[in-house]
Amino acid sequence: MTPRDDKASDILEGYDPGGFYCELLGLPEHPAEHAAEIRARLGTLDFAELRRRAKEAERELYNLGITFLVYSDKEAVDRILPFDVIPRVISASEWERLDAGVVQRVTALNLFLHDVYHDQKILKDGVVPPELVLGNANYRPQMQGLDVPLDTYVHICGIDLVRDGDGTFRVLEDNARVPSGVSYVIENRHMMQRAFSDLLADIPIRPVDGYGQKLLEAMYEIAPAAPGEPQVVLLSPGAYNSAYFEHIFLAREMGVPLVEGHDLVVQDDRVWMKTINGLSRVDAIYRRVGDDFLDPRAFNPDSLLGVPGILEVYRKGRVALANAIGTGVADDKAVYAYVPRMIKYYLGEDAIIPNVETHICREGEGLRYTLDNLDKLVVKPVGEAGGYGITIGPRATKAELDECRAKLEADPANYISQPMVPLSVCPTVVDHGIEPRHVDLRPFAITGRKTWVLPGGLTRVALRKGTLIVNSSQGGGSKDTWVLA
Amino acid sequence: MTTLLARYADCIFWLARYMERAENLARLLDVHETFSRDHRGRLDYSALIRINADEATFAARGVRPSAENVIAFYVTDASNPNSIISSVRAARENARILRPLISTEMWSQINVFYNRLLALEPREATRTNLARFCNGIKESCQTHAGVVEGTYYRDQGWYFYHLGKTIERADQTTRLLDIKYHALAAAEDGAGSAQDLGQWHALLRSVAGYHAFRRVHPRGMTPALVAGFILLDQSFPRSLHTCARQVDGLLNGLRSRYGLRGGSGALERLDEIRAVLGSSTADALVARGLHSFLDWVQLRLIDVTREIGTDFFGYAAPAVASQTQMQG
Numbered sequence: 001m002t003p004r005d006d007k008a009s010d011i012l013e014g015y016d017p018g019g020f021y022c023e024l025l026g027l028p029e030h031p032a033e034h035a036a037e038i039r040a041r042l043g044t045l046d047f048a049e050l051r052r053r054a055k056e057a058e059r060e061l062y063n064l065g066i067t068f069l070v071y072s073d074k075e076a077v078d079r080i081l082p083f084d085v086i087p088r089v090i091s092a093s094e095w096e097r098l099d100a101g102v103v104q105r106v107t108a109l110n111l112f113l114h115d116v117y118h119d120q121k122i123l124k125d126g127v128v129p130p131e132l133v134l135g136n137a138n139y140r141p142q143m144q145g146l147d148v149p150l151d152t153y154v155h156i157c158g159i160d161l162v163r164d165g166d167g168t169f170r171v172l173e174d175n176a177r178v179p180s181g182v183s184y185v186i187e188n189r190h191m192m193q194r195a196f197s198d199l200l201a202d203i204p205i206r207p208v209d210g211y212g213q214k215l216l217e218a219m220y221e222i223a224p225a226a227p228g229e230p231q232v233v234l235l236s237p238g239a240y241n242s243a244y245f246e247h248i249f250l251a252r253e254m255g256v257p258l259v260e261g262h263d264l265v266v267q268d269d270r271v272w273m274k275t276i277n278g279l280s281r282v283d284a285i286y287r288r289v290g291d292d293f294l295d296p297r298a299f300n301p302d303s304l305l306g307v308p309g310i311l312e313v314y315r316k317g318r319v320a321l322a323n324a325i326g327t328g329v330a331d332d333k334a335v336y337a338y339v340p341r342m343i344k345y346y347l348g349e350d351a352i353i354p355n356v357e358t359h360i361c362r363e364g365e366g367l368r369y370t371l372d373n374l375d376k377l378v379v380k381p382v383g384e385a386g387g388y389g390i391t392i393g394p395r396a397t398k399a400e401l402d403e404c405r406a407k408l409e410a411d412p413a414n415y416i417s418q419p420m421v422p423l424s425v426c427p428t429v430v431d432h433g434i435e436p437r438h439v440d441l442r443p444f445a446i447t448g449r450k451t452w453v454l455p456g457g458l459t460r461v462a463l464r465k466g467t468l469i470v471n472s473s474q475g476g477g478s479k480d481t482w483v484l485a
Numbered sequence: 486m487t488t489l490l491a492r493y494a495d496c497i498f499w500l501a502r503y504m505e506r507a508e509n510l511a512r513l514l515d516v517h518e519t520f521s522r523d524h525r526g527r528l529d530y531s532a533l534i535r536i537n538a539d540e541a542t543f544a545a546r547g548v549r550p551s552a553e554n555v556i557a558f559y560v561t562d563a564s565n566p567n568s569i570i571s572s573v574r575a576a577r578e579n580a581r582i583l584r585p586l587i588s589t590e591m592w593s594q595i596n597v598f599y600n601r602l603l604a605l606e607p608r609e610a611t612r613t614n615l616a617r618f619c620n621g622i623k624e625s626c627q628t629h630a631g632v633v634e635g636t637y638y639r640d641q642g643w644y645f646y647h648l649g650k651t652i653e654r655a656d657q658t659t660r661l662l663d664i665k666y667h668a669l670a671a672a673e674d675g676a677g678s679a680q681d682l683g684q685w686h687a688l689l690r691s692v693a694g695y696h697a698f699r700r701v702h703p704r705g706m707t708p709a710l711v712a713g714f715i716l717l718d719q720s721f722p723r724s725l726h727t728c729a730r731q732v733d734g735l736l737n738g739l740r741s742r743y744g745l746r747g748g749s750g751a752l753e754r755l756d757e758i759r760a761v762l763g764s765s766t767a768d769a770l771v772a773r774g775l776h777s778f779l780d781w782v783q784l785r786l787i788d789v790t791r792e793i794g795t796d797f798f799g800y801a802a803p804a805v806a807s808q809t810q811m812q813g
Binding site for chain 2: 064244247251252256258259262274
């Protein structure tokens with residue numbers, strides 16, 4: 001660490017969270033004592049030096065190919081996920097509660113999926129509207145009545161959390177299909193260890209390295225019984241998928257082949273991969289290909305990414321898939337609103353991490369409230385991912401609000417609305433200094449026999465001043481997330 | 486350990502080929518400067534285009550085969566599949582697919598190399614600094630080779646990497662030798678002249694073989710001696726003989742070490758080349774016409790590649806086996 005000279009000012013001296021909850025400082029009335037030591041160390045850094053190391057870190061990420069592909073015109077360009085070097089710190093006690101809350105939620109989602117694809121008690125009991133599930137584009141009738149290994153559907157789950165104005169963590173959204181981002185959690189840590197070893201020194205931070213092994217264990221647990229070690233593979237849409245780096249990363253962490261659809265073939269009720277010595281059996285597939293593209297015979301017939309006939313093998317229990325097919329009914333933005341009731345229904349518990357208050361526009365009351373308070377609410381289409389199609393009422397122009405109103409009236413069932421959560425902020429390096437930027441948190445949970453949560457998760461940061469949208473496709477970056485031991 | 490995915494074997498074979506091709510293009514461009522003057526000192530860059538059989542692709546550009554145009558065509562022209570930038574890009578695209586298999590350092594070096602080529606200023610690769618530029622390319626390719634040697638896990642992919650590299654090298658060696666054939670055919674004062682000797686000299690230097698040649702042949706430099714060295718020498722790393730022996734060793738290694746069933750077709754095609762190399766003297770090859778021999782070798786190497794593709798990469802078997810015979 002380069003000590004500043006006596007005249008230099010603390011680089012955080014002029015930093016003002018602007019009334020938001022700050023991940024480093026807490027609230028003026030409740031300072032974040034657990035982060036005090038880290039805050040103090042940051043204060044001794046020289047800004048120019050900090051910038052230089054941050055630039056070097058980003059250059060290194062680029063050269064190492066820790067990138068995602070962005071398509072502009074005809075050219076595919078490698079971009080790094082912008083990395084901010086000031087970490088987000090979570091206290092041990094706070095993490096303990098979040099960990100329990102994520103486990104609870106994932107448990108409920110798995111119970112819900114099992115119920116939906118078997119007896120549908122929760123629908124019959126009127127807790128979740130049946131049409132919301134059975135009429136959902138992501139409901140897969142092919143899964144009805146099928147038993148999946150360990151009754152686990154969502155093996156890999158990413159749950160998006162935000163922290164509101166008083167510092168309460170809330171669930172913003174569930175990702176139960178093919179959540180991505182975990183590779184950045186681990187690479188960000190490696191980057192910090194290389195570039196800011198002085199900042200980390202002697203601070204007890206919970207490690208994040210175990211993810212690949214935990215994932216492989218879960219894959220072994222769900223693989224059908226076979227002589228020898230099960231053959232696990234990772235199925236990727238290919239090198240031109242924007243998340244290809246993550247697929248590489250996870251295949252390497254697990255030490256398993258990364259395959260594409262055309263590497264696999266179905267024969268004799270088994271899935272095989274094509275090797276230099278002919279066909280070789282595959283037992284369990286961590287697939288990063290969506291349901292629609294998984295099997296052109298069963299789903300989208302135009303898909304070139306999948307494996308024709310794989311659904312039948314899966315149904316016979318001859319190959320395991322993670323995540324299971326049909327998990328999209330559990331992470332739907334409309335179903336989300338019912339998750340707290342789901343937790344109560346299956347587990348008899350209150351949600352440890354509450355939802356953001358949500359108005360369901362398919363219900364008359366929710367629609368009326370939304371239309372009456374459009375300028376105060378965030379309106380989200382239920383089917384979209386990646387932050388697209390969102391109208392942020394307080395920031396929208398009159399024309400945008402009118403357009404949103406028209407869409408709502410035309411197709412209310414396609415929307416939910418939520419109050420604008422004053423997302424917490426974290427000090428972030430910008431061109432001329434350190435300013436607050438909004439962040440969220442996506443913890444990752446792996447479920448085989450039991451659910452394990454990676455300590456921390458992906459902190460995404462909205463790098464554009466004032467914006468609340470943290471998605472990488474919309475100008476977001478990431479930070480290392482430190483869970484203190 | 487899992488048997489290598491057929492697609493990965495295909496990709497790593499071509500990754501190696503493209504990197505070797507980029508290096509040899511740099512060697513070819515570098516040495517061509519010496520050949521580009523005829524006995525009256527005129528410049529003729531069109532020989533380069535003929536050697537690479539790129540006449541049609543170049544003609545489509547609608548420009549004169551001037552030094553500048555030909556250099557640009559082989560260095561920065563991304564629409565020429567046979568340019569240095571296209572070769573490195575193709576290597577990088579294969580490396581991207583192979584990232585689960587290759588070391589991070591291997592990917593990173595190719596990535597940085599390609600990005601540097603992308604950012605190339607037009608003035609960095611012109612005739613006046615061509616030698617320096619070509620040296621830079623060679624060095625990057627050799628760095629790649631060093632990173633591979635030092636970091637690549639010795640699995641089945643290692644064999645396919647070296648199969649690709651060695652087959653490409655053999656092919657490029659025949660093309661480099663062929664450039665001399667073209668220059669010779671164009672020259673009016675013919676074999677044995679001072680210009681002719683200078684060209685043989687430059688050719689040896691382009692394959693980093695001059696000093697080794699001198700160790701084997703301390704005195705004299707005749708076309709047959711040089712051609713014999715480049716084709717038949719058993720210790721020179723770029724000689725056709727060495728390459729053919731290595732390909733044979735790699736194919737047999739794959740079969741014995743990993744118990745693979747494929748590879749016999751490729752070995753048979755390769756044996757045709759090795760039989761000719763084993764039974765010919767340099768004098769006889771030159772007397773029978775070097776150019777047609779080199780053409781024949783190039784076709785046999787294509788056969789070897791096709792057999793490898795069918796046996797290991799899952800390519801469809803060709804409907805009719807190639808029946809090309811050695812000409813002349």
